[in-house]
């Protein structure tokens with residue numbers, strides 16, 4: 520089985536896709552996905568969906584658009600380039616916290632951060648992320664570099680007036696302390712929120728957004744459902760983090776943006792509201808965080824000419 524980039528997840532991607540769910544009546548956005556994962560596998564070996572096919576399937580079930588998230592310089596560049604050519608895509612750019620220690624060790628972290636700063640000024644790049652702290656996959660020796668990079672990303676987001684997408688794995692206290700110490704960007708999103716009720720309330724008090732992923736559908740995650748209930752409706756977002764974190768009942772298969780309806784329906788059930796009311800609320804929240812998918816020009820014709828490969 521071909522391996523794919525898993526710097527931000529230990530999940531194995533099984534390379535089989537679940538069926539399309541029942542379409543949503545009211546559309547939403549997937550505010551965190553990695554459409555480029557298929558591009559980093561040797562040619563002919565990937566069975567992951569080509570990004571165009573992934574977007575078409577997402578459109579067919581009511582996913583109006585996605586935020587395509589970079590995790591290193593090459594994928595951030597790809598994200599920015601593609602967002603300028605694809606109306607359903609906005610981009611986020613960053614060096615993933617688990618990639619930071621190696622760059623620091625080889626002396627290229629500052630160059631990489633400078634590149635992210637430049638990409639952050641591009642059209643249709645609307646967020647800096649995913650950035651943050653990961654104490655699950657990075658040991659103590661890597662922590663100072665991770666913290667330095669996190670602070671640098673926060674500064675880049677503020678400098679360009681972009682949203683911040685946070686990756687927080689087993690590092691809740693330090694992520695929050697850092698945001699409070701250096702000052703969070705105006706629009707700050709906890710991607711794949713993994714905290715409890717208390718943390719959800721704290722984030723909401725700060726005006727931060729909580730983005731829920733397929734993990735909220737997992738049987739063993741009542742804490743996340745309680746956190747959702749404690750979150751003000753105007754702070755809730757939804758995402759896939761695809762190809763990772765496939766929601767129930769298809770855990771173990773490959774995730775894609777078209778799986779959003781499963782997560783949204785579970786969230787609506789948990790909140791005791793209708794899926795359409797929740798979808799409308801989340802669509803509105805998402806546009807307030809990232810802006811409109813339609814207010815900067817795209818050059819659709821160019822998409823056909825772009826190789827589906829990294830623009831490294």
Ligand SMILES: [Zn+2]
Nearest residue numbers: 527588649760
């Ligand atoms: Zn991610």
